[in-house]
Amino acid sequence: MISQSVVLAGGAAEFPPSVEDFKLPALVEGTYPWLTKYTLLVWVAVAAIIIFFLVTYRNPQLVPTKRQWMAESIYGFARDGIAKDMIGHEGIRFAPYLATLFCFILLTNFMGIIPGIQTSPNSHIAFPAVLAVISYVLFIYVGIRKHGFGKFMKNSLIPPAPWFVLPLLILIEFFSNFIVRPVTLALRLFANMFAGHMILLVFTLGGFALLNADSLFVKPVSLLSWAMAIALTFLEAIVALLQAYVFVVLTASYVQGALADEH
């Protein structure tokens, strides 16, 4: 870390950052793109969540210990705040998946600001895309299983409207329910993590670029740039929490819409 700072201060920082900064090399020769820092981080996140919930629930007591209380709060937040509030009573059976999804997205988002790691797997479109596809398949499967294919399509595609606008409205509803939903789920998470990391790169590398400027009066401005980077890191933490919450709430909302009885 110290040597990295010395190299950057010595003038080797490339400013402005670009998309190329997000392409990290393979960890072992010849395994690109299957083993990079991002895939390793995904495995680390999965392992961390499994170990956390296993260890905190080893001996559950009626009066919870501190660790058990923490795990219960996280699960209770996902179950009561998201599953029960959005889906209703039937939501309890989705609560485990929603809680896991929330924890996974929260952890991978936070990896963007944890020192040492400082990249989030969600800043590559692949990982949010897979999560969005899973949510997409989930709400369609749940809707078809409850209503049957024809009735599910009728509920989703035909809004209550006069017959002469129905052709246009059906097209719009199809586009918005079956195409825009998964795309925006993935794109929202990806763009937030990508843009957030990009902003942090701009201010951090910009600080080094200012430090290497020719004029002596410009050099102290690099401190302002680094102060902005620190402030934006806190904003990034808020955004990480918010994006995890929104992804899960929107998934629950789509499931609720698929399960709804009549329009």
Added chain:
Amino acid sequence: MILAELEGSLSAVGYGLAAIGPGIGVGLVFSAYIQATARQPESSRLTLPYVWIGFAVIEALALLGIAFGFVF
């Protein structure tokens, strides 16, 4: 014959234009929440999930703007 020439990044200008709409939109969402809570404070807990859903859906458009600046 070139009469005038402008250099620079069009994607930055594009993002600036793309940020107008979501800026107004997010302002509307939070202003509605503040006004609703001012009128009836007990409703704040009920409407809070919709604040976050609305914010994220609108913010998605602003972020599409910045992400497509890099793609195109």
